[in-house]
Amino acid sequence: MQIIRSMIILGLGLALSMLSTHAFASTTPADAAKATEKVVEAKSDGMKAKKVKDSTADHSKFKELQKDFKTGPEVTRACLECHTEAAKQVHSTKHWTWEYLNPVTKQKLGKKNVINNFCTSVESNQTFCSACHVGYGWKDDNFNFAAEENVDCVVCHDTTGKYKKIPGLSGHPNYKSMEWPPHSGKFRPATDLKEVALNVGKTSRKTCGSCHFYGGGGNAVKHGDLDSSLDNPKRYLDVHMDADGLNFTCGKCHLSDSHEVSGSRYAPTASDSEGALIRGSKGDRNPSTCQACHSDTPHKETSSPKLNEHTDKLACQTCHIPAFARGPLETKMTWDWSTAGKLDENGKRIRIKGSTGRDLYDSKKGNFTYERYVIPEYVWFNGTVKFTLFGEKVEDRSLVKINDFQGDAKDPDARIWPVKVFRGKQPYDLGNETLGVFHTAGKDDSAFWGNYDWDKSMAFGMKAMGVEYSGKMEFVNTEMSWPITHMVAPKEDALECHQCHKEDGRLAAIKDIYMPGRNNTPILDKLGFLVALLTLIGVLVHGGIRIIMSKRG
């Protein structure tokens, strides 16, 4: 094969030279980074320079922080003495408001408003959910969103790894020693706020991950492409975050400005057909896309021009993230709330664990399934996501789409994206005709996780939303899609052409586009091969008669 190829290529260099119009010189950012790395190495080698800190301020030397802080807000007040505008900046971010107005659909989104199919909704459950809020004290609707000291600086800027906001404490870490995890018999010492404050620094995979790796109620549960294996990943798991290689922090791609972090799941950037983002360039392009560094013609001139020609239809992620949950951890794929609430003969909570130690059943939550190395589903996506929000009547209750990615083959802004589709079964209020909001966590008599009574928990949750529970509910099947964009594989693990270009390939569900190689013209094929076969039979018969006749003659 090689020989045939090189013969053709050699013999007809002329024809080929025409092809080279496709050749644009390009180096990957990784190449460039490697080059600079070398320079730095050489320099530090030569001068035997001792390692300097990359920050110009050593917080452990600040007397403002040499205090025995009693609470988180006390630490924040100390931070604000120097960083006077920080809290105001944070106040305007999604991390603080948990609200987002989608400019295209005009839907009011954000964690505060969206009902998902994991723990479903924040309302009436704030004491627990706010363990991932960048604030202190959000336990109900009376929370003061204007108070600067309520901002939690250290959850993002901790470098000790010892700071942890505990679910149930409304966004606070534990100030006293307490049993954690609950009923485990293990005790967490009181948080040493002074140590944490003296060691603040830049955000890291660990700080971002302390919430984003644990979404949906546990490690690796929600996204599928974000879990604690990214604290210290190897190259195979993520080429950019590779701890022995590029070692990117989250912030390297998710560039922040005034505490506003770029990149949003509520209004993702599905396509960007411009070159790499250059410093100083105007406009409001999202700096956290692949294209922002790699441009939309990222493949080298030595590779097939077909690769760059695919970027008008495919998201980079489609080929370069061949599967999600590629680390050691399984991600949750389904959650069936309808089976929750079963108790053993003593009226006690039941928990059944699978062979990998993950819950398969929990009386509090119902049934789950988990998977690892999951092949994504693929959808057209132009960046607009429509949610089914509280109060929206659902026409077809056989399957409720929690969110719906928009776009199709004709849409020039749409690309084929890999998604994790999370499938659930959750309460629907038949009288009010809306997805249900129910009260899960709390020490009161309505919390489902204490009393296992759907009606009580629904009545409480719906009331918190300002609606009277109708008393009639059912469980509806729901689907929620999550764009897959992390855990980018090394290029040698990227998808190969034939994984899509064949019958029943990866893009079998994408039907509104012609793709060679997947049995597109069955009638023409049948007809063509039939006529070819008849011709063959014809000439064989003809030739046979000739041979017989000539032998006789």
Added chain:
Amino acid sequence: MAERIYIFKRFERFWHWSQAALIMFLMLTGFEVHGTYNFFGYEAAVDFHTTAAWTLVGLWVFAVFWHLTTGEWKQYIPTMEKVDAMLKFYLTGIFTDAPHPFKQTTVSKHNPLQRLAYLFVLVIINPLIWTTGWFYLFYSSWNDWGVGWLSLEWVAFFHVAAAFMMLIFLIAHVYLATAGHTATSHIKAMLTGWEDVD
């Protein structure tokens, strides 16, 4: 007594065999791209097909030039004269060793059926495969060319249809190559240039 005439010049023979090889290779790779079987692997098949297609295009440019400058294009002017005699010969005479109704000469190399068949290849199959293949190759530039309204589905359909026509032509052509004065005389002629004629 058999005599020999010089029919196919050096360029013609080179053109014929390299075209034959390329077309067969294009079929082999093309139908793999189409999804009919797995042989080279999809990516390699695409690369090979593209390279071979460019090569064939290059070859055709030379061939068209050659035909125009040498006047050899006249070999493909269709004629209905003796078509019936040719058909009759293939259906009966060939089995009984009847004399070939067509006499090859240097100025008229192809029998009337051949003329019609090759003309069909030249004016229908080739242009169809060319244009569709070309558009296929530059699929990503359609919008820039102002032909964004084209549908890949139909371009591919006609490309594949032409490929089938080529396959059918090839089968018949290879067989009829054995239907000369002797079973091998045509083939020998295409190799050496010299054909035995009656």
